[in-house]
Amino acid sequence: MAxxxxxxxxxxxxxxxxVEDLSFxxxxxERFGLIGESGSGKSLTxxxxxxxxxRAITPSGxxxxxxxxxxxxxxxxxxxLRGRAVATVFQEPLTALxxxxxxxxxxxxxxxxxxxxxxxxxxxxxxAEVRKLTDQVRLPDPERxxxxxxxxxxxxxxxxxxxxxxxxxxxxxxxxxxxxTALDVTTQAEIVTxxxxxVRDEGIALLFISHDLGVVGQVAERVMVMxxxxxxxxxxxxxxxxxxxxxxxxxxxxxxxxxxxxxEGRP
Amino acid sequence: xxxxxxxxPRSNPVHWLGYGLVGIxxxxxxxxxxxxxxxxxxxxGGRLEPPSAAHWAGTDRLGRDLFTQLxxxxxxxxxxxxxxxLIGGVIGIVTGVLAAFATRVADDALAAVFDILIAFPTLLIxxxxxxxxxxxxxxxxxxxxxxxxxxxxxxxTRILTKRVLxxxxxxxxxxxxxxxxxxxxxxxxxxxxxxxxxxxxxxFGLAVMAEASLSYLGLGAPPPNASWGRMLQExxxxxxxxxxxxxxxxxxxFALVIGxxxxxxxxxxxxxxxxRDG
Ligand SMILES: Nc1ncnc2c1ncn2[C@@H]1O[C@H](COP(=O)(O)OP(=O)(O)OP(=O)(O)O)[C@@H](O)[C@H]1O
Ligand SMILES: [Mg+2]
Numbered sequence: 001m002a003x004x005x006x007x008x009x010x011x012x013x014x015x016x017x018x019v020e021d022l023s024f025x026x027x028x029x030e031r032f033g034l035i036g037e038s039g040s041g042k043s044l045t046x047x048x049x050x051x052x053x054x055r056a057i058t059p060s061g062x063x064x065x066x067x068x069x070x071x072x073x074x075x076x077x078x079x080x081l082r083g084r085a086v087a088t089v090f091q092e093p094l095t096a097l098x099x100x101x102x103x104x105x106x107x108x109x110x111x112x113x114x115x116x117x118x119x120x121x122x123x124x125x126x127x128a129e130v131r132k133l134t135d136q137v138r139l140p141d142p143e144r145x146x147x148x149x150x151x152x153x154x155x156x157x158x159x160x161x162x163x164x165x166x167x168x169x170x171x172x173x174x175x176x177x178x179x180x181t182a183l184d185v186t187t188q189a190e191i192v193t194x195x196x197x198x199v200r201d202e203g204i205a206l207l208f209i210s211h212d213l214g215v216v217g218q219v220a221e222r223v224m225v226m227x228x229x230x231x232x233x234x235x236x237x238x239x240x241x242x243x244x245x246x247x248x249x250x251x252x253x254x255x256x257x258x259x260x261x262x263x264e265g266r267p
Numbered sequence: 268x269x270x271x272x273x274x275x276p277r278s279n280p281v282h283w284l285g286y287g288l289v290g291i292x293x294x295x296x297x298x299x300x301x302x303x304x305x306x307x308x309x310x311x312g313g314r315l316e317p318p319s320a321a322h323w324a325g326t327d328r329l330g331r332d333l334f335t336q337l338x339x340x341x342x343x344x345x346x347x348x349x350x351x352x353l354i355g356g357v358i359g360i361v362t363g364v365l366a367a368f369a370t371r372v373a374d375d376a377l378a379a380v381f382d383i384l385i386a387f388p389t390l391l392i393x394x395x396x397x398x399x400x401x402x403x404x405x406x407x408x409x410x411x412x413x414x415x416x417x418x419x420x421x422x423x424t425r426i427l428t429k430r431v432l433x434x435x436x437x438x439x440x441x442x443x444x445x446x447x448x449x450x451x452x453x454x455x456x457x458x459x460x461x462x463x464x465x466x467x468x469x470x471f472g473l474a475v476m477a478e479a480s481l482s483y484l485g486l487g488a489p490p491p492n493a494s495w496g497r498m499l500q501e502x503x504x505x506x507x508x509x510x511x512x513x514x515x516x517x518x519x520x521f522a523l524v525i526g527x528x529x530x531x532x533x534x535x536x537x538x539x540x541x542x543r544d545g
C-alpha cells in the first residue's frame with residue numbers, strides 16, 4: 001500500500017487556482033522527485049501533504065498519508081501524524097532554524113517528543129540520541145557546534161542540523177524542499193549524498209523538490225514535472241530525464257544540457 | 268563563518284549610563300522607605316526657599332522639603348511604571364498572541380478592538396476605571412494606565428507574533444509535531460522579546476508621564492503622596508520665581524525615561540545572540 005496518495009489535488013485561493021488536478025503516489029521507502037520552475041506550486045503541494053497550507057488557500061481532492069486523510073482532518077489528528085509520519089527539510093536553513101536557540105536544543109526538541117511517546121525521555125537518553133543524530137549527519141566538531149547559534153555556523157552545517165532535526169522524528173516520509181539551493185556547489189553535493197545515504201539506510205521515503213534536473217536525476221527513482229500548477233509528465237526518472245515526451249520537459253532537459261555543456265566548455 | 272565566537276558581549280558605555288540612571292532612581296526609591304530628610308508633610312522651611320544645606324532641593328509653597336518629595340516621587344514613579352507595564356504587558360501579550368493564533372474573523376475583530384482602544388484617550392479610560400472603582404488612588408491609577416497601554420502592547424505583540432509564525436522554523440517545528448504551547452513558549456516569546464522589551468520600556472516612560480496627567484486631574488495618587496508629575500504641576504505657578512521646583516522633578520522624570528530606554532537597549536543587545544558579536 002502507498003505511504004502517500006495524492007488524488008486530484010486542487011489548491012485555490014478565493015480568486016485563483018494555484019495547483020490543479022494533481023495526482024501521484026509514493027510507496028514506502030521510495031524516492032520521488034518533484035520538478036518545476038519557480039512558482040509552479042511545488043512548495044504548496046508539499047505543505048498540503050503536511051496539512052500546513054496558509055489559511056488563504058483551500059485544498060480539495062484527497063490526500064492520504066500513512067493511512068490518515070489529511071484534507072479535513074482535525075488539528076489534533078494532524079499533530080499526531082506530523083510527529084511520526086512526516087518531516088520536512090527546507091530550502092534556506094538559516095530561516096528554518098530558530099535564530100535564538102542553540103543548535104543542540106533545537107535537535108533535542110523533536111528527540112524528546114519522540115522518546116516521550118515511547119516512554120523513556122531522560123536527559124541522558126535525549127543527549128545520547130542527539131549525539132547519535134549529529135554523527136549520522138556527519139556534523140563536524142559537535143561539542144562546539146551544539147552550543148552555537150544558527151548564525152554562528154556555515155550554511156552546510158546548518159542544513160545538517162536541519163536534517164538531524166527531521167530525522168529525530170523517525171519519519172516515514174521526508175520532504176526535502178530544495179534542500180541544496182541555498183548552498184555552494186561542493187556543499188550541495190555533500191548534502192545530497194548525505195540525504196541519499198540516510199533515506200536508504202533508514203528506509204525512509206523521500207519527496208525531493210527541486211528545479212535542478214541533475215540533482216533530481218541523482219536522487220529520485222520516479223519524477224513528476226509540474227508547470228503552472230499542473231503535472232505535465234511523470235514516470236521513472238531515467239525515462240523522463242533522458243527521453244522526455246512532453247514539450248515543456250524537453251525544453252527543460254535541453255536547457256539543462258546546454259548549461260552543462262557551457263560549464264564544460266563544449267560548443 | 269565556522270568560527271564560533273563565544274566572546275562576552277562588549278559593554279557599551281551608553282548602556283552603562285542607562286543602568287546608572289535607573290540604578291540611582293531605584294536607590295532613592297528604596298532608601299525613601301527607611302529614610303527621608305524630612306517627613307513628607309513637615310513644613311520645615313520657609314516658602315519657596317532655593318536649594319541650601321538644610322533643603323538640598325529647596326522647598327515648595329508650603330515650606331515642605333522638595334528633596335523628600337523627589338525621593339518619594341522616585342518610589343511612586345517606579346511603582347507606577349512597573350505596575351502599569353506589568354498589567355498592560357500581561358493583558359497585551361496574552362491577547363496579542365491569541366489574536367495572532369485565532370481564526371481570521373476573531374483576529375480581525377481583536378485587531379479592530381486594539382485600534383479602537385488605542386484611539387481612546389488613556390485619560391478617558393482612566394476616568395472610567397476611577398468611576399468604576401469609586402475612588403482615586405495610586406492603585407486605581409496604575410490599573411487605569413495598565414489597561415490604557417494594553418492595546419498598544421497587544422497590537423505590537425500581534426504583529427510581531429505573526430511575523431515569527433510565518434518563519435520556516437515555525438513550519439518546521441509544526442511539521443515535526445510541536446504543539447502550540449511549546450511553539451509559543453520556546454519559539455514565539457523568545458523571538459519577540461527583544462522588540463517587545465524595547466517597546467515595554469517606552470511604555471514605562473509613557474506610564475510615568477501619564478500618571479502626571481492623571482494627578483493633575485485629581486485622578487492619581489491622592490495627597491500628600493508626591494509624584495513627580497504632581498510636583499511639576501504644583502510648581503507651575505511659581506516657575507519664574509522658583510524654577511528649581513519644576514526643573515528638578517522634570518529632570519528626574521527625563522533621567523528615568525532615558526535611563527529605562529537605554530537599559531532596554533542594553534538588555535536586548537545582551538540577550539540577542541545575533542547582536543552580540545556585531
Ligand atoms: N499564501 C499564498 N497566497 C496566495 N498565493 C500563494 C501563497 N503562497 C504561494 N502562492 C502562490 O502559489 C504559487 C505556487 O507557489 P509555490 O511556493 O508552491 O511555488 P514553488 O514551485 O515552490 O516555487 P519555488 O521554486 O520558487 O519555490 C505561486 O504563484 C505563489 O505566488
Ligand atoms: Mg518552493
